[in-house]
Amino acid sequence: MKTITNNKTIQDLFRKLGIILIVTCGTVSCNSCSDFNEVELPASQLAGESVYENTTTANAVMAGIYSKLRDGGLLTGLPAGMSNQLGHYADELDFYGSASASTIPFYNNALLPTTRDMSSLWNSTYNIIYSCNAVIEGVATSQSLPQQDRDRLTGEALLVRSLMHFYLANLYGAIPYVTSTDYKINTTITKTEVNDLYSLLVNDLLQAIELLPQQFSTPLKVIPNQVVAKALLARVYLYSGLWAEASDMASAVIGNQNLIWETQLDQVFLKESSSTIWQLASATAGKNTNEGATFIFETAPPPFTALSNAFVGAFEQGDLRREYWVTEVTGDNQVWYRPNKYQQKTTTATSMEYSIMFRLAEQYLIRAEARVRQGDLIGAADDLNKVRERAGLTGSTATTVETLLEAILAERRVELFTEMGQRFFDLKRYGILDMELIGVKPGWNSTDSLFPLPEAELLANPNLLPQNPGY
């Protein structure tokens, strides 16, 4: 047949190919056998040991932590964060969004231990705590990081770790206080009572104050320094009833030369505001706050959330905050109100607002309250009136301990609304959750003062039992 010669050539070719192949295979494999199974690190990962040998990469771990605070977990301005959820849980906001939204159980005061959102709040918070501990441990064993950076990074990590524990304790009551990355310890960890936790946090924050630099490293105060730790410590002292310490610490913050009282209400929430103690930088140039995107709506009825009428009614006549920080939206022959502290819903040419974590007004109100409790009624009224004055109000008429405390609570309500659940925590501290919320919130029960511990967590670590009452 005519194909014979063809076949011969092909056959020969293949034979040669075969030999080449075998020889190549053999040689290649013999040369590379011993390390064939060694693979290089994936492109996206960095060996753990090397991260803390270099200031840039160590800073990047803290940057990762700050971006997580901003974009998720308890303190984000997104709907899943406490500014929105606790606003609904207490009496600041009314919900108008979809029946399947994660805010519904908060609005109905019907949280369940099995809700996935409850687990993710808990887990994401402890994930940040893990990262903080990883920084503290990594910096401690680092060979080559300069002392100055070691101190600063440890201080920042201690601060964020304390902030996370503080919020957890206020939401869940007794919680595990985690100071190590060792999962063997953390798997069976037990709960720490709230008061004991506060004293641990005080120690951590005192240490952070020692370690952190006095000056802000950035003009926009997006990386915390010593004064931020003091501001948090003032709050922790207030919550633990250590009035003298609270008032001293607040004084230290108020007296800090880097912070200047902002007298214009419409400047308070701008990113250049001089009274901001710490704020979170936006992810990209031109991006504004998550709070703005969550709360601002243009048409009525509101598609997601709006301030409750009762809340809007709580402003005194002539309170400028009602004008500057609350905006009316009319539609369907009805008026709705939205928070307008952050005024930018979308991106702007350059970012105008950052999410503020701590600001000066709270420190005045902390000191006012601490002063009342210590009997310094005049000093208390001064601090209270400092805040009232900016809102265009006359001095408070309260003169007694009781009336002053009431006035401070009322002031906190209209000054600090929709800021990470301050209102809910205040009602809880004052012990008047039931009094204020029964009748206003149909789903409210006394046991709702604490969130349920996630059921998955109790199953994974029975040392966390019992579940909080009511769940």
Next chain:
Amino acid sequence: MKIFSANNGLRLLFYSFVLASCPPAASARAHASPPYSVGYYQQTISGTVSDTSGPLPGVSVLVKNSGISTISDVNGNFQLRAAIGDTLVFSFIGYKEVTRVATSPVMAVVLQEDAAQLQELVINAGYYSVKDKERTGSIARITAADIEKQPVSNVLATMQGRMAGVNITQKTGVPGGGFDILIRGQNSLRGEGNSPMYIIDGVPYSSQSVGNSLTSNIIPGDANPLSNLNPQEIESIEVLKDADATAIYGSRGANGVVLITTKKGKAGKVTYSGSLSSGFGSVTRFMDLMNTPQYLEMRTEAFANDGITQYPANAYDINGTWDQSRNTDWQKELLGGTAGITQVSLSASGGSEQTRFLLSANYRTESTVYPGDFEYRRKGMRFAVNHNSPDNRFSLSFTGGYSLQDNNQPGTDLTFDALRLAPNAPALYNPDGSLNWENSTWDNPLRMLEGKYTSNSGDLTTNAVLTWKIWKGLAFRSNLGFTDLNYSESTTSPSTIYNPAYGAGPEYSSIYVSNTARRSWIAEPQLSWEGQLRDLQLKALVGTTFQELTNTQLVQSGTGFTSNALIYNLSAATTKNILNNDRTVYRYQAGFARVNLNWKGKYIMNLTGRRDGSSRFGPSRRFANFGAVGMAWLFSREKLFTESTILSFGKLRGSYGTSGNDQIGDYQYLNTYTSTGINYNGTIGLQPSRLFNPDFGWETNKKLEVALETGFLKDRVFLTASWYRNRSSNQLVGIPLPGTTGFTSIQANLGATVQNQGTELTLRTINIDNGAFSWITAANISFAKNKLIAFPGLESSTYSQQYAIGKPLNIVMLYEYTGLDPETGTYQFRDVDGDGVISSPNDKKYIADFNPQYYGGIQNTFSYKGITLDFLFQFVKQDNWNPNYMLGMPGAMVNQPVAALDRWQQPGDISSFQQYSSGTRADVLNAFSRYTQSSAAVSDASYIRLKNLSVSYALPQAWTQQWKCRLFVEAQNLLTITSYDGADPEFTATGYLPPLKMITTGIQLTF
């Protein structure tokens, strides 16, 4: 060090290859010079080959002791150059070989069918093939005959109900979606560590999902790459189950091995074949949900029960905002469409006995049941060529296939909305055709259709096998292959998915895009030897494997566009983020061997083993050994039975051995930091990747099997029964950790042992076969028991609420529902610990088992002349979550099954559902929440399904002459018989579109 010793071993193996192959290579070359010289007497010899029914095309005709050969043409004619006196050998598969001395220039040869040879079915066992009757391992098989008549797009769907011990569940009815496949049960505690190994034409094919959860909302568990393969291109699928068959796959064989062999060319005249089919698909079952009057009655009563007289502002369904006379069946509205299916395939096949080819192309489109214009498209081409030298000493087989998939689907599955929306929810569209938002009082479900899911993939798989018979029984073979999969996927959220009240313009539009490239290559040089020592036949094989798989992925997002029309252009986005940019490498090397001893075809022993090294494990745990022994006794070949007229075949076989599992993901043993990809103050963050453990190793699976295979009445009745027990230990798991550890799990080996034990029966009977009419029945049934037999420290571990000793893995612990409290009208549960409070975990002691108790299929094939009717009933006996688990609380603003009307209204009522509540009362809500985690949320989800029905009619040859024409109707999931009160009983995760019912009709032409 361990590594060195292992590698020295491999190196030795290689040297032996090189040594073994070089000298024969030289001799082979010498031999390659023409073994004969052109003879003086040579002339043309021609003739015809036929069998009893007429001319026989494709018969190989070989001049003995020469390289000359040819093949008979379509009329059975052949011609070649030979001399008178030369010996010609005529061979054709299925016929007895005929040897004739050429005595004249024209010859007529008649071939006899070889009944014995027809029965000698040869099974692919991966590295070797084995006669079905003489195999020692447990291998299930389906062939093109069964695969081709199913109008489905995924290979795994074609296996459902047809193989004993193979349990397959379809996860979604959306085309391109995935399947769950378990071969002989769940071996690993890790849900994702139970996939079998897939090998397409000798090349491992990673079934690890491609894509990214950010970009594939609609497909549960990401896209399954096996959908790249067109079932019509497959010749056979073999599933290797026991130790004897899987140990040679070592660390990857624990969960079974699926060998997919694609079609190859057949010698003879070139045959062209084309087929076209089209049809439709629709949802198999809907749930019986409340209509508006029933629903409103429920809502009114719920608020009354709660003592709320002033309906809340957001209770639009009942506070007068929505029209209470509207009534929409949302299931029909959102999922009630019909999907169109069209499939075209073309092929050409032919060649000589030495070189054969097959070229095939196919095209398939499938639209969806959702409203709107969505479509899945697949185009594929495949090429196979086989060549062998005339002396058969050298052969080459090459297959290559490329397929393109385009999938456009809605960004989100509408199934959940279809079940939950209030029946009086507003109209979908305004009169002007725009989406109706009803003054911001609802999230129009069709907004989700504005967001699109698109995926495109290009998948190349190629394989070459070179075989070279070096010396008598000694052969060298190398399997070489590579795969290249490029997959891109995107999900868009244009601003139009938002309520216009948000005032969101295109500056809010966003897109997530992921691009994945997966490349792998494999080289498997092997030496095999066959020899005969008197009555003992010996076969041996040694080989090594080198494999590398590289995955690269880039996930990006873009937000803020100037126009929604630019949404697919990332450069037009104001904010662009790179969310993941990663490249991972998996490397794997192994040495493997097999020795097969066969004494007189009666006593057979098969020894297999493998030493594996994988980059997925830390340096100290990188290598491991696996091995098995299999034996068979063909007792029907003993004298006692050879004369038997009843027993025609009998074999007892057994095997024991180990295989392993390395499905753990790459780099898990390293302590690393990963980039968050997110900017903070000019720095891109870093985060700890995981809690790490450098010392985890392989999971090992010890498998034991005993089986009996018997044929009666000339094999007209063929029955096999096998019993197996697999024990999987050294469990490699992400041990769940409490969130306080910062993560939710850590990888480690756990001293737990999981046992899978079961019995599989298959029966094939030829009920009638009288030439014109035949009726064949094939049935299989598998009984399987999965059990956790050891777990040191279970009680104090994080698994204490997930597993129980002596119980299967796939269980949930639930409250035990004890009925309704007739006084309070709320659900009650057994207070196991008697502390007066129903609480987890102490009261969650009721165990629901989600493993199927038994499953199988019964297939009947009837043929009469050109008509063939074939149907398969698939059945599963199982429990699963019922609607109580997935729907919300009766009384809240979600629709309910009609059954929920039977509720408690006043003290003394005995009913099945508790009192309605809008969701504000903690006691009712808690009772409901417990109810969803109680025995009441699980019910029987067994079903019998007419999985496949096909009728085909081949037009009589007398009409079509040279042509063959076949008309067919094929249907899948045509009928489902079940008492399950949810939608479809086949699902793994709730809220996704169930498998569709499909009917297609078509025509196939061959000439």
